[in-house]
Amino acid sequence: LVGKNSKSNDELTLRIASKDDLWLHAQGLSGSHVVIKKKNALPYPHHIIEKAAELAAYYSKGKNSSLVPVVYTFKKYVRKPSKSAAGAVIIEREQMMMVEPINHLKNN
Secondary structure: OOOOOHHHHHHHHHHHOOOOOEEEEOOOOOOOEEEEEOOOOOOOOHHHHHHHHHHHOOOOOOOOOOEEEEEEEEHHEEOOOOOOOOOOEOOOOOEEEOOOOOOOOOOO
C-alpha cells in the first residue's frame, strides 16, 4: 500500500496499517509511506521488502536519484507526535537499505 500525499500517509500509517505490518519511507526525504501488510506468520521475503523500498524511493523527492536510502520497521515502532504536521512521524528500531527508485505499480 502506498500513500499519495500527507493526508493519505496519515490514513495509511495510523488507521490502515496493523502493528506487525512493515512500514517504509525514504530516509530524510518527503514522500509516500509504504506498508506491506502481514499475511501470515512467515518473515517478510527480502525481495518483497526491496520492491516496496523501491516504491518508497520512487514516490519521494529522491525519485530522480540513482540510489535512495529507505528506512523500514514494523508499524508498531512508528508514532505520530501530537500536533505534528500531516504525514510527520517518529520511527524507532529502523533498518535502512539503498535502492533504485522504481515504480512497480501499473497505470500510476
